[in-house]
Amino acid sequence: MPKFAANLSMMFTELPFLDRFAAARAAGFEAVEFLFPYEHPAAEIAKRLADNGLQQVLFNAPPGDWAAGERGTACLPGRQQEFRDGIMRALDYAGALGCPRLHVMAGMIPPGVAQGTLTSLYAINLAWAAERAIAQGVKCVIEPINQRDMPGYALTGTGNAVQVIEAVGPERLGLQFDLYHCQITEGDLVPRMQALLPYIAHMQVADTPGRHEPGTGEVNWPFVFAAIDAAGYRGWIGCEYRPKGETLAGLGWFAPYRAG
DSSP states (O other): OOEEEEETTTSSTTSOGGGHHHHHHHTTOSEEEOSOOTTSOHHHHHHHHHHTTOEEEEEEOOOSOGGGTOOBSTTOTTOHHHHHHHHHHHHHHHHHHTOOEEEOOBOBOOTTOOHHHHHHHHHHHHHHHHHHHHHTTOEEEEOOOOTTTSTTBSOOOHHHHHHHHHHHOTTTEEEEEEHHHHHHHTOOHHHHHHHHTTTEEEEEEOOTTTOOSTTSSSOOHHHHHHHHHHHTOOSEEEEOOOOSSOTGGGOGGGGGGOOO
């Protein structure tokens, strides 16, 4: 049966961040993910996880200046030391939280920089990060993001992601397969998931077009979830969606998969 992790950056936002852990556990989730932990001490987050019997399964490395529109530094020229410092900070958190996956965002394409330069720097930085992460028992992942939601993001399709993963090494770098982004950019979710399964280290879901909970849009989620299970995927599926209303009211889709 598929295993779902609540994304605490998007779900249970009716509550302060640190109170969302207990809310997720009460709703039947056994694991959580979120975008960034860095506003809170790692020890405090670790306590919330332990107090509620939750597993931390994913978060993002520092993305640069998020408020200014930056979405990662891995492909940005002149930012290599900042990138490395961010990875080491993220790995400190991953160790404290027992988190096995770290999403490394590519960044926005800067004007006037050749694509070949961006691609080479991206692969070099990811290889450096992946080597240090694997030594700590953490696998870095990369995620193609659709251009409608994030125009100008440097990693846009699963084919591009697989090329990067092959260059770095699938044993060290994995695919964060977000079915929401894939539905927008490529579609054909089930055959694509089946083909990409050797690379997938984490999945995420949201319905399209509104990025709300499963069942609010165009995708036949029971069919998709059954296909994921049948394909043999045993990792976590992060619920990276914005509830259409109050979080608990939108969890009807989750009932068949809820922990006992």
